[in-house]
Amino acid sequence: MQLILKLILYTLLFIIFLDAFTLYMNSHPPRYPIYVPPSKFNLRYEEVSFQSTDGVRLKGWFINGSGEGRLPTIIVCHGLGANRSDFTELSAGLSRDGYSVLIFDFRGHGESEKKASSFGYLEQNDLLGALRYVKTRNDVDKEKIGVYGFSMGGAVAILTAAETDEIKAVISDSSYTSLKEQGKRLFAGSPLPSFLFLKPLVWMYEVFFRIDADDISPVSRIGEISPRGVMIIGGGADEQMPSSDAMRLFSAAREPKEIWLIPGAVHGGTVYMAGDEYEKRVLRFLDSHFSTSHQIIRVLP
DSSP states (O other), rough: OHHHHHHHHHHHHHHHHHHHHHHHHHHHHOOOOOOOOGGGGGOOOOEEEEOOOOOOOEEEEEOOOOOOOOOOOEEEEOOTOOOOOGGOOOHHHHHHOOOOEEEEEOOOOOTTTOSSSOOOOOOOHHHHHHHHHHOOOOTTEEEEEEEEEEEEEHHOOOOOOOOOOOOOOOEEESOOSOHHHHHHHHHHTTTOOOHHHHHHHHHHHHHHHHGGGGGGOOHGGGGGGTTTTEEEEEETSSSSSSSHHHHHHHHSOOOOOOEEEEEETTTTTTTHHHTTHHHHHHHHHHHHHSSSOOOOOOOOO
């Protein structure tokens, strides 16, 4: 009997240790250097700093669009473990087409404050802070602000746009459908039984960040963005956020909506696999929603 109790105790301790280690490692990604500044593309830009709505100091670049006066502006949100320089080239394309771009580091990434990432919940405060910042600028058309997000950034874009109608269009590339679903994938293919490890992991996450994991579900919130436009992009060979996630998000969204599944693209490889077509489709979507005519263009899978 004593041996059985010891085995149970050691098993519980192992579960607690492994879950705590998993949570820490995933919520504290390494900070990579800012390696592609806008100057590489001869862009006019400013180094900017602003606060999230819960007081975290964030760093970014405001890239001026080609044109005069108040321009439509796109806020770019990177993924977990990345930073703003991952999307400098895409931002350059947006700038050339007449869009100003705010591209910034989420908390715990790049040059922004804090050490931990909450995988998309507290990052909504970061995006709201970015939105508040661009609305203070005299060179921004405050009625034409859109958000582009990749992976975690795509989830943040959807969740935040569901909360505020100040975001007029959303492009979400390779977002997860819900954080709990993503947690299940963490143990997929592992010899460890998810029913033993997943619930304690979720509980630790909720206690650490003081939030409810059920609230981090882009698939349950995306329908609230309508009648503003949504574009969903997914990779055909993405194993982290498979194309079925993109289809679920598209099905849950309301019109106007678009979807583009890129054959052969793994997670983080959509831009590379699509080449010049990626920028063209993103710009076509934005132009359709921010032009004077507001003509809606449907892109079928």
